[in-house]
Amino acid sequence: MTETHLHAIKTSTGRTLRTEEMVVNMGPQHPSTHGVLRLEVVLDGEIVVDVIPHLGYLHRCFEKHCEHMTSYQQVIPYVDRMDYVAAMTNEHAFVVAAEKLLKIEVPERVHYIRIIMAELQRIASHLIAIGTFGIDMGAFTPFLYYFRDREKILELFEMTCGARLLYNYIWIGGLSHDIPPQFVERTKEFCTDFKKTLKEVNDLLNYNEIFIKRTANVGILPKDLAINYACSGPMLRGSGVDFDLRRDDPYTLYNKFEWDVIVGKGEMGTVGDVWDRNIVRQREMWESLRIIEQAIATLPEGDVQKAVPKRIRPVPGDAYGRVEGPRGELGFYIVAEDSVTPYRIKARAPAFVNLSVINEISKGAMLADLVAIMGSIDIVLGEVDR
């Protein structure tokens, strides 16, 4: 329970007026908590005094479930369901960890396809992040423009593996299917078409005067605070820290491609404000497109299932694999015993870690700013609660 405080105000006529802080519950059923997050907010009028996030409404014991499979491969559908708007990234992260544990070398073609899928997934996830952020700001239209293009990405995924949201596509040692023949052409088409939408939404939302007024200098997350709270992804880069696992801890073949790490510069206000975090996401999509275009152009031939092990029984030990997900550093720590199932799996969920900073950056903001800050953190409750 949070404490509220009483204040007394003297009026000009000498009377004493009493004001009181108010506790309101934002969520778990609230339009802008992006799922079932419950925020206990202490408000002094419109000013936020304190925020306490309450988690666990979507807790599904995934980490525990993973210990009771009949094989390591069976964990993959579970990790899909953690961050359900970026399932490919989750699979990728788990597979990177598992392959480290099992010491499997995968063919180059698999790496390329994984990179293409991960970057498409990053775009799809950022589209939701920016779109719903727009809704939080009261702009409904950009959301639908972005969803139209997200649909094209989902079609590409559907074409490849039959599923639109939860794929079970990236397997340990390979992929469940090779890409279909028309995939390359369709991806190229998407890359060309999508650039138009990106420019359009820049005009409509990101450089809109009202939008800038609402987001600049709001929810400032300073560099040192971001590092102290172990924020990652666009949260960290928005605060001006030049750190991206794809470049600084290259886990597949990212170092083969030419692309830039986007860092927030505080163009419209202060470094690390809500606008910076949002624009980092927007610009990252351009970089993802660059990576996809290069990967598609130089896609090598090969058998994607060549390295898929028939039976997985690792040598006892542990491994930590991490990837740069759309929300930040997504890591899986696997402890293996002499068995076909993992002894323990721990997920380092970026949304969970990023959410922890909300109390620090939203004190003193207004209620509307709190919604903006929530939107800019880009949480997915499936991943926060697991």
Add this chain to the structure above:
Amino acid sequence: MENILAFLNEPAVTMVLLALIPLVFILVYALVTIYFEMKVAAHIQNRLAYMETGWHGVIQPIADMLKLLQKEDIIPTDADKFLFILAPYLVFIGTYASFAVMPFSSGFIGSNIDLGIFYLVAASSLVVVGLLMAGWASNNKWSMFGALRSAAQIVSYEIPGVLAILGVVMVFGTMNMQTMTQMQDGGIQNWLIIGGNFPLGQKLALFPFMFILFIIYLLSSMAEVNRTPFDLPEAESELVQGYNTEYSGMKFAIFYLAEYANLFLVSAIVVVMFFGGWTSPFGSFMSGTVWSAFWFVLKGMSFVFLNIWLRWTLPRLRVDQLMYVSWKVLTPFALFCIIAIGFIMVI
């Protein structure tokens, strides 16, 4: 038959029947506008909207209305029952009463009083009381938030809005809305937005100030009807639904109806003040009682369209920015315009 005619000729009956005309208009207009808004929003957003019920879904608003009629009418246990029930009707009464002085056509105005626009401003202020009542009676923190926001917002924006109206009244020298309209008769060149029916020098001097007043009134009217970018009282992503969070069924429908009626009301005020009311833009061509009603509704609907267009394009302002716009931008500009218009009218 004669009995019926005699009955209809009773002054009291005639008055009631005349008073029903705006009500019928509001009901039909609301159905059309709900459909219109959904379709416009959909086409702005690259969608189709209703397509199933009837041709391109034209009877969907009726289906929606029937659905709302059937809904359970929930009153929260701890709500102030009397105020809770009264609030939506009060909001609607405020809006409906304002339609009394609306010059729908050269041949029809509910009440041709000399205080026309003054009465209109006063009557439409009743809406605030209803909204506050709804927020308080719901016994819900979000509703209360929405109600307080809307009260603060509507009261603040009434000031630049009324100042803009004052400027216009100074030019016309009357508050009678029918007279205002008649003074702009004779074609598009006589509309006040282009300087009104005055000698050329005065017209040129008036034009910039009229344009500024038009913008000021347009913005404050948007704030008064709680539309984006000023839709804070019912900011969905912040306040769930604002003051009508706890309302359901027919009471919610009445709020909805009042909101749409209000939208037309403020658009109609803009039309009467700056765009010649029911007068035809082509002088005597296409003018007459029926044509003038057509022009009035058409012009009103174009401003309703403008509102819808903006709503589905722009993000929302924040509370402090909203107040800033009202008190530090619109009000000083409106005051300045009034002084300037005073000089122009004296000279």
